[in-house]
Amino acid sequence: QSALTQPRSVSGSPGQSVTVSCTGTSSDVGTYNYVSWYQQHPGKAPKLMIYDVSKRPSGVPDRFSGSKSGNTASLTISGLQAEDEADYYCCSYAGSYTYVVFGGGTKLTVL
Amino acid sequence: EVQLVESGGGLVQPGGSLRLSCAASGFTFSSYWMYWVRQAPGKGLVWVSRINSDGSSTTYADSVKGRFTISRDNAKNTLYLQMNSLRAEDTAVYYCARDLAVAGASFDYWGQGTLVTVSS
Numbered sequence: 001q002s003a004l005t006q007p008r009s010v011s012g013s014p015g016q017s018v019t020v021s022c023t024g025t026s027s028d029v030g031t032y033n034y035v036s037w038y039q040q041h042p043g044k045a046p047k048l049m050i051y052d053v054s055k056r057p058s059g060v061p062d063r064f065s066g067s068k069s070g071n072t073a074s075l076t077i078s079g080l081q082a083e084d085e086a087d088y089y090c091c092s093y094a095g096s097y098t099y100v101v102f103g104g105g106t107k108l109t110v111l
Numbered sequence: 112e113v114q115l116v117e118s119g120g121g122l123v124q125p126g127g128s129l130r131l132s133c134a135a136s137g138f139t140f141s142s143y144w145m146y147w148v149r150q151a152p153g154k155g156l157v158w159v160s161r162i163n164s165d166g167s168s169t170t171y172a173d174s175v176k177g178r179f180t181i182s183r184d185n186a187k188n189t190l191y192l193q194m195n196s197l198r199a200e201d202t203a204v205y206y207c208a209r210d211l212a213v214a215g216a217s218f219d220y221w222g223q224g225t226l227v228t229v230s231s
Binding site: 034036038040045046047048051052057089091092093096097099100101102103104105 | 146148155156157158161170172206211215216217218219221222223224
């Protein structure tokens with residue numbers, strides 16, 4: 001069982017918006033603004049899409065956005081494109097002992 | 112261009128040892144915290160270990176504590192993971208990753224991964 005809870009799958013049609021949720025606890029997501037999101041295509045290394053809850057690294061399209069409310073973080077992808085089909089993982093800092101926790105991953109299907 | 116290149120994976124028997132390496136280039140390696148993250152076949156990402164920029168502080172996931180040791184050689188721009196007493200459940204692709212900012216646990220660059228298979 002993963003430390004952060006994500007839906008196993010989400011789907012949307014091209015041009016639509018989808019949101020992936022990531023539920024943690026007051027020991028991780030709820031306390032720290034160090035939530036990040038990663039995109040992983042099959043056989044590839046993960047790619048950072050969002051960090052510090054809502055910041056986008058250079059080169060990541062502004063179709064990708066992040067937010068947080070309480071113990072739940074969210075990744076929203078607007079204007080879905082075929083190349084967005086991938087697995088998405090959330091991640092949070094969880095203090096000096098547990099340190100880092102990942103979600104179990106969400107498979108995004110673009111219909 | 113930032114590059115992280117892992118090596119050292121392979122097939123090992125239960126109870127055996129392996130040392131993974133991660134060669135870094137294209138950035139000032141000694142300024143960044145580094146991490147190891149693993150992914151079992153068909154499964155999700157799991158944090159394994161982290162080390163601060165000068166190697167003086169390390170942290171481990173409970174599942175590997177006492178068996179794995181993370182280290183770095185800043186003169187050689189290389190990160191290591193010494194894995195002892197390996198178990199079947201350690202079978203995974205092991206990635207090294209760079210922390211975007213000190214202690215932020217956000218990984219902006221990843222290696223391509225190296226596969227470790229623990230089996231008799």
